[in-house]
Amino acid sequence: MDRFLSNTINKVDRKGRVSIPAPFRPVLGNVSRLYTLMSVDQPSVDAGGPELIERGEAYLEKLDPFSAEYELYSFVLHGDSSELKMDGEGRITLSDAIRDQTGISDRAAFVGRGHFFQIWEPERFLAYREEARGKVAAMRQNRMANAGSGIKADGGA
Template identity: 65%
Template sequence: MERFLSSAINKVDKKGRVSIPAVFRPALKGGSTLYATLSVDQPAVEAGGPELLEVNEKRLAAMDSFSPEYEYFSLLVHGDMNIMNIDGEGRVILSDAIREHTGITNQVAFVGRGHFFQIWEPERFQAYREEARAKVAEMRRALSAGNGQGKDTGT
């Protein structure tokens, strides 16, 4: 399975279109549709090809279909889904809902996350990246202290 790796910042044109980074396109396997849903806990959008839908469908299949958790997850996965067509030049149009949720105006940060990627407003992504770096550094220090030798375990 191809993965979405790396990150890039691209400009939004006057028509609200943005180019998907070339490095992400192989993971879309030539597909002309992008599936995107608003992140629940970040001002970002989680996007990808059919594999993203499959992962979420597997999560739903593991849940009790009569539970409130299933209802909530299904609502967000299915009801909040933005289906975007990829044009011949690899561009998509960002919906008003996406722009409002992310704060995107004239630039987009694309961030690879393995089987999906995220779409961010670049400054918000930079702040989140700095927070993530600080958290990982803290986790590494805790792991190093816990291995009895005070050495970095390479995590």
């Protein structure tokens, strides 16, 4: 299954290094380069292979090169991303920029998101997960109400 699934919390050592969860490594293609992109609305960073950036660039291509949207998005995409090298043990060292963005100090949460994954400060990750669960549950309630159905949702997703 070629996508990033599940979540793991790993330790950041005193040199600022963290292991990329082993199950994520083959999805990255067993190459030692990792791309990251700061989230614009969450205290997290997105990470993945080169496709992470390429997807952004594909989106950029569809915009008018002289528009404000293009300028802003390209600024964020290219200016707030970075390439990290993995060491022989599959670790990366977190930059100061990433620490500032996420609030990570000595532990980091890796969260699978399908074609990419995210890095969070563990407490914030757990909090956001609670929030997300609640909202998804509420959405489901609303859908049921709107559909006028009394059938109970299965909760299995």
